[in-house]
Amino acid sequence: MASLERSITAHIDIGGERFEILVDPDLAQAYRRGQKKELNNVLTVEEVFKNFRKGERHTSSALQKAFGTTDVWQIADRILKNGEIQLTTEQKRKMLEEKKRQIIAMLLREAIDPRTGAPHTQLRLEQALEQSRVHIDAFADAASQLDKVIAALRPIIPLKFERVKVAAKIPAQFAQRIYGMLKGYGIQKEEWASDGSLIVVIEMPAGLQGEFYDRLNKATAGQAETRLIK
DSSP states (O other): OOSSOEEEEEEEEEEEEEEEEEEHHHHHHHHHSSSSSOOOOTEEEEEEEETTTTEEOOHHHHHHHSSOOOOOOHHHHHHHHSSSEEOOHHHHHHHHHHHHHHHHHHHHHHBBBBTTBBBOHHHHHHHHHHTTOOOOTSSSSSGGHHHHHHHTTTTTTTTEOEEEEEEEEEHHHHHHHHHHHHHOEEEEEEEEEEEOEEEEEEEGGGGGHHHHHHHHHTTTTTTTTEEEEE
């Protein structure tokens, strides 16, 4: 049984009625994500409440009407999978940090510093994001928040968004093995030469160039040929 002191509520509203259960915060999230298959130790109290804080429990008839059963475990399963789970302060903090990391990763991939033509460093973007004080919604999709983040960052650091085309020739001994990696960057054209080598044209966000060249050189022992297509 989960500890009462660190428990949170999960609830679902059905027919204008609220149905609450008391759960362990981490195990409840793990169960919802499918990482935990059984409900053992998830519930703190094997009861379904109208309002836990007031100690108001639902009657068996109310549970039967709403869920078609009075079995607490079946009801808990439905609440955890389809209802809302309260988050602890620590869980909210972790979600917010993860959302910031996702946004920074997008900026590293998509944006460059127009003064140098190179991506900003991760540290510089993190510092600018902190300085901008832009509100990041931990529950909203990272991509949907990118425009407002960019608008907030532009007075602090210069940002330019562009795509580049890179032509690469891969020696035959590496071509098959790294084809999947190349495809992940966005192959626009490809041609297999008679000697088994592969020639590709890849279009990618300008900010990915450095990463691409590094991975390509490591994967081909520096034997790949590349040129930037203007």
